[in-house]
Amino acid sequence: MLVGALAETPVARVALSMRAWDRREIFAGRWEYDPVVLARQVCEWSALGAVVHAVDGEPVAVVNAAWSTPVVLSVGMFATDRWGEVARPASRWCATTFRSLLVGSGARRAECWSMVGHLEAHAWLRWLGFRPECEAVRGRGGERFVLFGCEVG
Secondary structure, three states: OEEEOOOHHHHHHHHHOEOHHHHHHHHHOOOOOOHHHHHHHHHHHOOEEEEEEOOOOOEEEEEEEEEEEOOEEEEEEEEEOOHHHHHHHHHHHHHHHHHHHHHHOOOOEEEEEEEOOOHHHHHHHHHOOOEEEEEEEOOOOOOEEEEEEEEOO
16 A cells, blocks of 8 residues: 555546445535546645555545634545555554644544445444544435544644
8 A cells, every 4th residue: 555645636536436435425415526626626625635545556545634614624535446455554544644644733623424324434434533423414415424523632
């Protein structure tokens, strides 16, 4: 596994071929369904982030955090179907290096909205120390989401 900085081309490659659940979850809460626009905005709006590459150099996942208030970072992750190849080392990287970056940013809290039913994401967020806090309708089609949060600072 290789970790690189956020750049529009690798982020777009992941966005264009992301897993079905990630696509469903992300685009339920966006104005448009355009992976290229998503990639551009992830790169423009993220305070922190990285692209996870497989051993062969192919971008597989995007991890990012964007400020939603002066002390809260909204975090996210989306991946291609090759996630299984990098899941363990990427998860360790998120739990150590990325978490250190969150703490060093001055944020006091990190949060993530995840669609009800996206059980793999919910388990991963719990493993990273996030806890479910509430549910709300956040999708344009009435989809319900769970707010996961954790203190970082």
